[in-house]
Amino acid sequence: MSRSFYKTILDFLAYVLLVIGALTMLIPFVWMISVSLRLPAEQFSRNIIPDPFTLKNYTDLFKDLPNQAFLYLTYNSFKLSLLSVIGQVLTCAMAAFVFAIVKFKGRDFLFALLVATLMIPPQVSLIPDFIIFKYLGLIGTQWPLILPAFWGGAFGTFLLRQYFLTIPRDLVDAARMDGASLFDIFWRVYMPLSKPAVAALSIFVFKDAWNDLLHPLVYLPTDMQQTTLTVGLAFFQQQLQAGGKFTVLMAGAFLSIVPLLIIFFIAQKQFIEGIALSGVKR
Amino acid sequence: MDYGLKPLGREKLWLWLMLVPTIIGLVFGTIGSLFATLGLSLFDWDLINPPTWVGTENYVALFQNKNYIEAFVNTLKFSALYVPGVVVISLLLAVLLNRKIRGVGIFRTIYFLPTVTSAVATALVWNMIYGKETGILNFMLETLGFAPICWLCTNNAMMSVVIVNIWGAIGEGMIIFLAGLTAIPRDYYEAASLDGADNFQQFFRVTLPLVTPSIFFQTLISAINAFQAYDYIYMLTRRGQGDSSVPVAVYSIYRNAFHFFRMGDASAQAIQLALLVGVFMAIMFWWERHYVVYE
Amino acid sequence: MKKLMFIFVIASLVLAACGSKPADTGPVEITFTMWGAPEELAVWQAVVDDFHTTNPNITVKVDVSDWDSYWTKLNTLIAGGTPPDVFAMDAPLFLDWQSRGALLNLQPYIDANSGFLDGFYPQTLTAYKTADGYYGLPRDFQTIVLFYNKDMFDAAGIAYPTGDWTYDDLLAAAKKLTLDKDNDGKIDQYGIWTDTWDMELFWSEAIWAYGGDIINNDHTKTLIGEGGARDAWAYIDSLYKEGVMPTPTASGEFGFDLFQSGMAAMTTIGHWAVPGYVQAGIKFDVAPMPKGPAGQATSVNSAGFVIAKDSKNADAAFEFIKFALGKTGQTKLAQLGFAIPVLKSVAESDAYLKQPGDLNQQVFLDSTVFAHTKPVFKGYEEWAGIVGDGLIPVFDGEAELNTTLNEVITAADEILANNK
Numbered sequence: 001m002s003r004s005f006y007k008t009i010l011d012f013l014a015y016v017l018l019v020i021g022a023l024t025m026l027i028p029f030v031w032m033i034s035v036s037l038r039l040p041a042e043q044f045s046r047n048i049i050p051d052p053f054t055l056k057n058y059t060d061l062f063k064d065l066p067n068q069a070f071l072y073l074t075y076n077s078f079k080l081s082l083l084s085v086i087g088q089v090l091t092c093a094m095a096a097f098v099f100a101i102v103k104f105k106g107r108d109f110l111f112a113l114l115v116a117t118l119m120i121p122p123q124v125s126l127i128p129d130f131i132i133f134k135y136l137g138l139i140g141t142q143w144p145l146i147l148p149a150f151w152g153g154a155f156g157t158f159l160l161r162q163y164f165l166t167i168p169r170d171l172v173d174a175a176r177m178d179g180a181s182l183f184d185i186f187w188r189v190y191m192p193l194s195k196p197a198v199a200a201l202s203i204f205v206f207k208d209a210w211n212d213l214l215h216p217l218v219y220l221p222t223d224m225q226q227t228t229l230t231v232g233l234a235f236f237q238q239q240l241q242a243g244g245k246f247t248v249l250m251a252g253a254f255l256s257i258v259p260l261l262i263i264f265f266i267a268q269k270q271f272i273e274g275i276a277l278s279g280v281k282r
Numbered sequence: 283m284d285y286g287l288k289p290l291g292r293e294k295l296w297l298w299l300m301l302v303p304t305i306i307g308l309v310f311g312t313i314g315s316l317f318a319t320l321g322l323s324l325f326d327w328d329l330i331n332p333p334t335w336v337g338t339e340n341y342v343a344l345f346q347n348k349n350y351i352e353a354f355v356n357t358l359k360f361s362a363l364y365v366p367g368v369v370v371i372s373l374l375l376a377v378l379l380n381r382k383i384r385g386v387g388i389f390r391t392i393y394f395l396p397t398v399t400s401a402v403a404t405a406l407v408w409n410m411i412y413g414k415e416t417g418i419l420n421f422m423l424e425t426l427g428f429a430p431i432c433w434l435c436t437n438n439a440m441m442s443v444v445i446v447n448i449w450g451a452i453g454e455g456m457i458i459f460l461a462g463l464t465a466i467p468r469d470y471y472e473a474a475s476l477d478g479a480d481n482f483q484q485f486f487r488v489t490l491p492l493v494t495p496s497i498f499f500q501t502l503i504s505a506i507n508a509f510q511a512y513d514y515i516y517m518l519t520r521r522g523q524g525d526s527s528v529p530v531a532v533y534s535i536y537r538n539a540f541h542f543f544r545m546g547d548a549s550a551q552a553i554q555l556a557l558l559v560g561v562f563m564a565i566m567f568w569w570e571r572h573y574v575v576y577e
Numbered sequence: 578m579k580k581l582m583f584i585f586v587i588a589s590l591v592l593a594a595c596g597s598k599p600a601d602t603g604p605v606e607i608t609f610t611m612w613g614a615p616e617e618l619a620v621w622q623a624v625v626d627d628f629h630t631t632n633p634n635i636t637v638k639v640d641v642s643d644w645d646s647y648w649t650k651l652n653t654l655i656a657g658g659t660p661p662d663v664f665a666m667d668a669p670l671f672l673d674w675q676s677r678g679a680l681l682n683l684q685p686y687i688d689a690n691s692g693f694l695d696g697f698y699p700q701t702l703t704a705y706k707t708a709d710g711y712y713g714l715p716r717d718f719q720t721i722v723l724f725y726n727k728d729m730f731d732a733a734g735i736a737y738p739t740g741d742w743t744y745d746d747l748l749a750a751a752k753k754l755t756l757d758k759d760n761d762g763k764i765d766q767y768g769i770w771t772d773t774w775d776m777e778l779f780w781s782e783a784i785w786a787y788g789g790d791i792i793n794n795d796h797t798k799t800l801i802g803e804g805g806a807r808d809a810w811a812y813i814d815s816l817y818k819e820g821v822m823p824t825p826t827a828s829g830e831f832g833f834d835l836f837q838s839g840m841a842a843m844t845t846i847g848h849w850a851v852p853g854y855v856q857a858g859i860k861f862d863v864a865p866m867p868k869g870p871a872g873q874a875t876s877v878n879s880a881g882f883v884i885a886k887d888s889k890n891a892d893a894a895f896e897f898i899k900f901a902l903g904k905t906g907q908t909k910l911a912q913l914g915f916a917i918p919v920l921k922s923v924a925e926s927d928a929y930l931k932q933p934g935d936l937n938q939q940v941f942l943d944s945t946v947f948a949h950t951k952p953v954f955k956g957y958e959e960w961a962g963i964v965g966d967g968l969i970p971v972f973d974g975e976a977e978l979n980t981t982l983n984e985v986i987t988a989a990d991e992i993l994a995n996n997k
Contacts, residue, residue, distance in 0.1 A: 010481070014378045021375070022392045024449070029395065031418065032407040044416040091307075094300035102297055114304065115563060117311040119556035120319055121510040123536045124549065125311075127329075128318030130657045132310070139659055152304030154311075155503070159458075162499045165576050166465045182293045186300070196461045203398060204454070211400040213646075218653045222610070222640040230400070231646065237406070238643040239614050243853055244832020246410060253403035264398040268391055329656040330679040348988070413830040415763055435826050436970065521774065521829060521969070525962050540652045541958050543673065 036250035043246045057251035061236065069224040069232065076220075077210055077229040078259065080145050084209035085202045087149030092156030092201065093194075097186045099157065100164035101172065111161075118154045122214060130218060144219040149209070156201050163197035164190055199267055210260055229256055319556075323549035329539075333546070340550035350551055353534035356440070357555070360515070360530060361508035363444045364451075368504045369497065371448065372455025377489065379456065380463045390456070397453035405517030408446050409434075412518070434518060439528045443515050450514065451507070455500050462496030463489065494574040502566045509559050512536075531555045603634065605893045610640040611665035611880075612647035613915075616852065620913045627909070628900045635893045655679060660885035662894040666713055668704040668879045668950075669957045675712045676955055681884040684710025686895045693899075696920045700945055701879050704953045714898060715879035717907075717916030719847035720944040721778060722875065723747075723867065727860045729754055729766065729842040738843075738864040740873075744786065744812055747843070747867045751821035754842035768821035770828060770841035773813060773972060774965035777951055779845050781876050783809040785949050786869025796954040797997070799989040801964070802982050805871060810978060817972045824973045836861075847878070848941055852914045855934040863940045865947075877948035879919070917941055956996030963988045 035043055036057050038050040098104075099111050133144045167190060175185050191198070216228040224232060233252050240249040323340055325333035344350055375393060379386055396404065411417050412433035420430035433442040466489065474484050512532040519527040526533055531551065539548035611621070618641040625637040640661070642650065647665075654660050666674060674680055687693050687710070694702060698718065705713040725738055733753050738746075751768025758765045771779045781791055789806025792799055800806065816822040828835060836844035837857050844850075845866065854861055866875040882898045884891055900906050907918040911929040918924045930938045954960075967985035970976035 007481075011381065011383060014381065015383060018375075018378060018383075018389055022389060025392050025396055025452075027418075028404055028407045028411060028449075029399075031411060032404075035407070035410065044413075046418065046421055091303040095304040098297060098300050104297060110301075110305075110308070112567075113312065114308060116560065117308070117315060118506050119559040119563075120315040120552060121512070121532050121535065121555070123512075123532060123539070124319050124552040125315035127539070127545065127653060127656045128322070129310075129314045130653050132314050134657045134659060139657070148307065148310070150303060151307030151310065153307065157304065158499065158503075162495050163461065163465075166462070166495060182296045183300070196464070200457050200461065207398055207400075211402070213402070214649070217642075217646050217650055221638075222642050222646075222650070223638075230402075231642075234402075234646050235641070235643050236615055237402075238645070241406070242833045243857075244834060244838035246832060249406055250410075253400075253406045256403045257399040260398050260400070261395070264394070265391075268394070327656075328677050329652050330674075330677045409829075414827065416830060432826065434829070435973065436975065521825060521966075525774075525966050527966075527969070540649050542956075543677065545656070 032250050032254050035247055036254050038247050040245065040247050057247045058255070060248050061252050061255070072225040073227065073229040073232045074259065076142075076216075076227065080142065080216075080228065081206045081209035083146050084149040085205045087146070087151075088153055088156045088205045089198055089202060091150055091152040093160050093191065093198065094186065095152050095157045096160030096164055097190055100161045101185070101190075102182065114152070114154050115158060116154075126214060126218065133219070139219060140221055142220065145209075145212075145215055149205075156205065159201055159204075160194065160197055163194055167193055203264060203267055206263055207260055316556075319549045319552050321549075322545055323553050325546050327545040328543040329545055330543070336546065340546050341554075343547065344550055344554060347547075349529065350531075350534050353529040353531050354554070356528055357509055357511070357531040357558075359440060360444060360447075360511060360528075361505060363440075364447055364508045364511070365501065365504045367444065367448045368451045368455055369501050372452045372500070373459050373493070373497070375452060375456045376459030376463055377485070379460065390460070393456050394453035396450045397457075399450075401450065401513035402517055404450065405446070405514050408514075409518060412442055434527075436527055439519050443518055443528060446514050446518065447508075447511060451504065455504070458500050459493065459496050462493045466492045491575045495576060498566060498570050498574050502563060505562050505566075506559055509555060509562075604636065605634060605890050606636045606638060607662040607888075607890045607893050607897060608638045608640065609663040609897065610642075610647065610651065610661045612644045613641045613665075614852075615641075617641055617913065617915060620909060624901060624906055624909050625897075627905060628897055631900070632893075632896055635896060637897055655885070658887070660887055662888040662890050663882055663884055663897060665716065666881045666883045668715070668881060669953050669961075671704055671713055671881065671883075672953050672955050673957060674883065675707060679886055680712040681886045681888065681891055682710050682712055683714060683884065683895065683898075687711055690899065696922055698919055698921060698924070698945055700877050700948060700950055701919045703950050704879065705881055713881040713883040714902060715881045715919045716901065717910055718877060718879035718919055719849060719916055720875055720877050720941050720948050721782060721845055721847050722863045722865060722940050722944055723843060723845050724836060724850070724854070724861050724863050725843045726836065726839075726841070727862060733842075737862065738867075740865045742864065742867040744783065744867045744869050748812075748816065748819065748821065751816070751843065752819060755821045764820070764823075765840065767823050767835060767841045769816065769843040769845075770823060770835035771845045772828075772833075773968065774825065775961055776964075777847075777876050777878055780809065780813060781949070781951065782845070782866050782874050783813060783869065785874035786867070786871060787812070788869070788871030791952050792954060792993075797990075797993055799960075799964075799986050799993065801989075802986045805869075807979070807982070809869070810982060814971065814978050817974070825969050826973055848917055849915045851932075851934055851936070855914075860935075862936045865940055865944050873947045875944045875948045876951050877945060878951040880916070954993070954996075956992045959996075960989050960992045963992060 030048065034048050034050055037053050037055070038045065038057075039052060039054055042050065095114075099107060129144070130139070133139055138144050171189055172185055175189050180188065211230060212228075213230040213234060217231050217234075220227045220231070222231065233256050236252055237249065240246075240252070322333065324335065324337055326336050326340070327333035379389055379393075383389075411419050414420060414430060414432045414434075417433070419433065423430055432438060470488050470492070471484060474488050479487065510532050511530060515528055515530055516526050516533060521527055532555070535548045535551045535555070538544040538551065609625070611617075613621075618639070621639050621641065625639050629636060651661070651664060660679075697715070701715040701718045702711070705711050705715065723738055723742075727737070730737055735750055735753055738750070747769070754766065754768040755764060756766045757763060773779055776791065784791060784801060784806045787805035787809040789804050789809060790800045801810075817824060823831070823835060823841075831840055832838055834844070834846075834850065834853070835841040836846070837850070837853050837859065839857070839859060866873060882901070884894045884898070888894055901910070902920065904920065904923060907920045907923040908926075908928040910916070911918045911923055912932060914932050914934065918929055923929060924942055932938065964985055967981060967988065971978050971981050
């Protein structure tokens, strides 16, 4: 068999696998949207396309909350998530650069310590962190949700460090010969080359901040105008689930992820391009 | 590893400036989390009254606490199934998507979708999908002529939960591996081609070794996620007032701290879990030193 | 380093305790947190606004959340030394909190308001009484009764349940009401659905009606395997084995409350379910719990008000509680429909008896006569988890009843021992 025929067969097989996999990825979303548009009596129906089609589930969702609560909740979630992304990208990138490129005493120890903080799950650090914020007088404000994003993070630093390590060292040497300072090398050489990794990190940080229930619950007043979307929705979910009101439940679930999907679609152009381009550049 | 520039003179200032935020975070993180938890594990604390010293009693109690042992074992089982699943599947996926196929961009988007959602939200729809009589999974099985499975019954729950977690994490792994794969310069492949290597040989001799930094990262992160997994598992196996049919370590920690007035025990459990993660990390870093190839 | 931190924690707790309880002059803000349904938020806000008009210098901030979020936040706030002033307490958990010193003794306030407790249903008060007084007060209460779907009974041609029904009558009716309406091999309508995880909805009543008991008086021994109780469990198991009740795992699939989703003809539950059933359009009515060999029994439980021991505005907090437990407050809450007012005069008035929903509200009140108080003891949550979880495999058909019951009781007794 000729080489290119072999390749075509492989491509075809790959294609089939990818399509099957893609369907598996999509079905839960399609189902979620479908159920959210159905009449309650039809919630277990096997048809994908709801008939009849209704938007009532979405309006029902927030009828018991004060007016415009949904807008406030979304705004708060959005603001905090965006701030988290900015904070994390900046501080983790700087630290990742230092850990990957610069030689200094105690580097490996510090890095190990950083990664070690991943060992403790958030539920456990909740109370000690809360006590510390209490002494800083920040309970009831948004600061405990913003500040930690600006003092680095193990995941982000780790991710970017791995990526930085794969960038060829000759670029650094070349920049050095041109008289570039440490910060210059960071900002002018490494960051531009790391768009895919930075975009990936941004998506992950945004998602984690957006989905965070524990921290807004505990630090923000449980006021439907001051807290975040996750807390607001949690309030409803238990009721809905116990009552078997799956159509409204799905509407709530979908609403909680729509902003994430929007952000993703905006960011992914940049990010997919980034991946494709970076292969060519090298 | 002996890599790195030496900072020149005044640059030392920049070095520390760039590290300052992380160092503050470390102080907060290590004191606020690691040390506090370690300290609390040596006390009994009901959250209401001042803590009382009990030394290693909480750790001894761990071995006799049947609920915790069950939770810990579940965590191990879950991780053993989940980590290889995620790493292998997402690596293969990244390799497939790295080829020149039409519509690659669309595929990448689709595969990444589950990762960009909230576990709580998608767990709700998975609950419906897994329904024994009403779920579409069983509907498809029945149409194909198979008997319906009780996905969320105690004997199948672990597997069902692993599937959902893998589903939700493939996208993340795919991105990490794609970024790693595209960092491999084209010339290596060309050279290998010229030497007469076919696709499979290229994969094992060129791709795999050069993608080890990503494998290292992804395996470690997946393992940490597995040991600390909570959201999907809880949402899918919930019953009664806050109980779960597949309790895992974090679930036990949460219940002890926030429902049973036993912060000391919860902390001891957290430390044990942390040790598990720590041991795994140590193994991974050893592996990195010997097998991971950086340029 | 850690010692230092604990000194800080202790110091802050001490300071807070010794600290200022200023005379309540000048405007005061207190926080009231509770768990509940989203609909309750609006009504409590109305109660709070009412309170504010009669007490203009006290503002109450109301926080309503779901059960899980409520306890997570409460525990965190208390651990951090910033407890809410007034918060909701589930009666069975009362002793866990009171014994650990988290609650303020309300006896001085009660004594200062003579005759304060006179109009209350006495059964609702027992859970909150300790040797040195009341550390909490019931906010509203629940009795469990039998709900039945009138349409389903009519369609099957069965007479509605009465106060004379026995558990055997219940089973017989349930069998006739379990139907596979469209002949697809799957049951579409169950005779009865109820929750057998927590004791409140069914199994405590059954045990009492069969002559057994739940726990001994000094909370050292679990009694659910003694004498009449075993017969009660056998009965409950038969409901599953006869197929008239969906298994716990199956119920989860349909959204837990199958009566509300129109898939069960009967259920045993409290008044909190009424608004949901009315909204779902179910045509239903209620009857007292059936009789067992040892008589008729049901469970009475309540949600209560407690004040945090370290609250800085205890006086204002009690004023709020007093208002909510007074005629106006109780009337507004009765109209909410989630629970039964603890004030007899309001419960026996139109505010409660003529709420929306065409059902016999009096049944809930009459049931107090043969109601046992839901047990309150330290370690309740863990204990309930062991029993509830332990028996699920039996009801799912994966384990045998009596051996499992023995294992469960041993484990449950350990919890009691650890919490002594």
